[in-house]
Amino acid sequence: FRTHISWYSTHVHHREVISAKNPAVNAFVHVSELSPSTANNLPLSGLSVAVKDNIATSRLPTTCSSAMLQNFTSPFDATVVKLLEQNGADIIGKTNCDEFGMGSLNIHSVHGPVKNPIGLSQAPAEERSAGGSSGGSAAAVAAGMCHAALGTDTGGSVRLPASYCGIVGLKPSYGLISRWGVVSYADSLDCVGILASDVDTTRRIFEHVTSYDSRDPTSALQEIRDKARRHTEEFFPFSQPPDRIINGLRIGIPQEYFPSEMSPAIIEHLRTLIALLKTQGATIVPVSLPSTSYALSSYYVLASAEASSNLARYDGVQYGSYVPPDPDTDLTKTSKVYARTRSLNFGEEVQKRILLGTYALSADAFDNYFLQARRVRQLVKNDFNRVFSMPNYFSDSINYVDENTSDDHPPVDVLLHPSAIRTAPLLTESPSASEGDTSLSSYVQDVLTVPASLGGLPALSIPMKVPQKDNDGKVQWPVGASIVGQWGTDDLILSVARAIE
Numbered sequence: 001f002r003t004h005i006s007w008y009s010t011h012v013h014h015r016e017v018i019s020a021k022n023p024a025v026n027a028f029v030h031v032s033e034l035s036p037s038t039a040n041n042l043p044l045s046g047l048s049v050a051v052k053d054n055i056a057t058s059r060l061p062t063t064c065s066s067a068m069l070q071n072f073t074s075p076f077d078a079t080v081v082k083l084l085e086q087n088g089a090d091i092i093g094k095t096n097c098d099e100f101g102m103g104s105l106n107i108h109s110v111h112g113p114v115k116n117p118i119g120l121s122q123a124p125a126e127e128r129s130a131g132g133s134s135g136g137s138a139a140a141v142a143a144g145m146c147h148a149a150l151g152t153d154t155g156g157s158v159r160l161p162a163s164y165c166g167i168v169g170l171k172p173s174y175g176l177i178s179r180w181g182v183v184s185y186a187d188s189l190d191c192v193g194i195l196a197s198d199v200d201t202t203r204r205i206f207e208h209v210t211s212y213d214s215r216d217p218t219s220a221l222q223e224i225r226d227k228a229r230r231h232t233e234e235f236f237p238f239s240q241p242p243d244r245i246i247n248g249l250r251i252g253i254p255q256e257y258f259p260s261e262m263s264p265a266i267i268e269h270l271r272t273l274i275a276l277l278k279t280q281g282a283t284i285v286p287v288s289l290p291s292t293s294y295a296l297s298s299y300y301v302l303a304s305a306e307a308s309s310n311l312a313r314y315d316g317v318q319y320g321s322y323v324p325p326d327p328d329t330d331l332t333k334t335s336k337v338y339a340r341t342r343s344l345n346f347g348e349e350v351q352k353r354i355l356l357g358t359y360a361l362s363a364d365a366f367d368n369y370f371l372q373a374r375r376v377r378q379l380v381k382n383d384f385n386r387v388f389s390m391p392n393y394f395s396d397s398i399n400y401v402d403e404n405t406s407d408d409h410p411p412v413d414v415l416l417h418p419s420a421i422r423t424a425p426l427l428t429e430s431p432s433a434s435e436g437d438t439s440l441s442s443y444v445q446d447v448l449t450v451p452a453s454l455g456g457l458p459a460l461s462i463p464m465k466v467p468q469k470d471n472d473g474k475v476q477w478p479v480g481a482s483i484v485g486q487w488g489t490d491d492l493i494l495s496v497a498r499a500i501e
């Protein structure tokens, strides 16, 4: 009974923190009523978990931060939400995000931008982005409003906000967590991810939400899950203490992941981490993933193409808020009704992606853009398969070996690189689509996260140890290191993260 009281009071406490901090942070867009009947003896009992607002919940609205779905409540729960509740978690509320998951700074939202909770007492001009698109989920965890949060990661939307907010963010292997009830952005890339302040909580949640779901056609079959798990466990027994996992581990450092735009301090932090891993017995291997420089362009063509198709359903008739026609509109032209609903309900960034994607799929551009981007995606996958010691059990290409490439480095177990090229940007310097921003500066934020997305690989961002102040006494902002593994080695990367923590 006593434990029940303490769990209950934790849930009450989190709701109080939300009342106090949310007006400034803007992480939550809906908060749930606390149900006193929450069972107290289940594996996730006592955990308050927030859910990104593009994941369906029957008790709270699901807006995807879009005017298009502002009044929408799903008639059913996403599989991942059902699993959380069945295991005793308290779904504390829904979190702000970039509209339909499109963005890197959580500034494209009908609910307004999310503010990074770190150092929020500073002047408004000093406010920083929480990252995106799962910015609300990351900020909610970082501000102590909940224990953990679900996000979605199509090209980095869990790992980038985790890096900016100084918390842990896991994008599991593609197909391990069901996407049933998750609003599609780009199906071939979309993954549900987990954000938490420590690795153990991340693992605890992951273990209870990863299972085969026949309702999601891309859900990984049980036999493939088992095969990858058995293989991983054979080589890396997880029962041993966390620091032992590092001893003898071969860690690859991809040479292409240090672009000129990267801040030198980040490279320093990674060097410190590498030195620590060496003392724990890891072998550090410089590796090359030559197709990395094309990954970002390939990602934005493919993701936009899939988005243009997925978002076609929001026409105001089948789905989405219908905007009545202008009296001057020729009502016989259905297209005008659609156009009005879509122009008024979708934000600028979403419209930009729909146009880009529609163009890439048009007869004239299909070969040069869409097919070319798909070829690049295969090259990126081949790069990964070439460096990892384990085969990709999920992929259709069987452990590709390129005869023409002389591989002078032995295979590696995991890859390690910075999660982002910089720390959280100021909100005032964030470019906005409505200001006619044509630069690619916000897209460049994703340069280090999209390759693992294209490969469907598990990737986890963990905060690097950064001194609070630099030599000049200036506050240092957090930044993450990413651990990336072969498909299905999620347990291994969680164990490596636990050892680094």
Ligand code: GLN
Pocket: 101, 102, 103, 104, 132, 133, 152, 153, 154, 155, 156, 157, 158, 185, 303, 446
């Ligand atoms: N920033 C990327 C995009 O806008 C990634 C978003 C995501 O992972 N959902 O597409």
